[in-house]
Amino acid sequence: MKLAKLPDRTPVKMNVVVMPGLAQRLREYAAFYAETYGSKEEVTELIPFMLEAFLDGDVAFKKGRKKVDGTISSSSD
Numbered sequence: 001m002k003l004a005k006l007p008d009r010t011p012v013k014m015n016v017v018v019m020p021g022l023a024q025r026l027r028e029y030a031a032f033y034a035e036t037y038g039s040k041e042e043v044t045e046l047i048p049f050m051l052e053a054f055l056d057g058d059v060a061f062k063k064g065r066k067k068v069d070g071t072i073s074s075s076s077d
Helices: 020-037 043-056 059-069
Strands: none
Touching: 020 043
């Protein structure tokens, strides 16, 4: 079969506490997102994608994982 077995897609709920300044910046980011794309999204909907983009763009993290795993695994692959 050409298609590999699908990975686990069960969401994992995590609670995160942020400082008031960061909370404000996240709200501002959501407003900027809405202005840019014409579609309002809640901060809670944006955060997982923001974190994934951050991790995907962190070259040092990718290199470190490659050394540990021998491979880079990502949910977006």
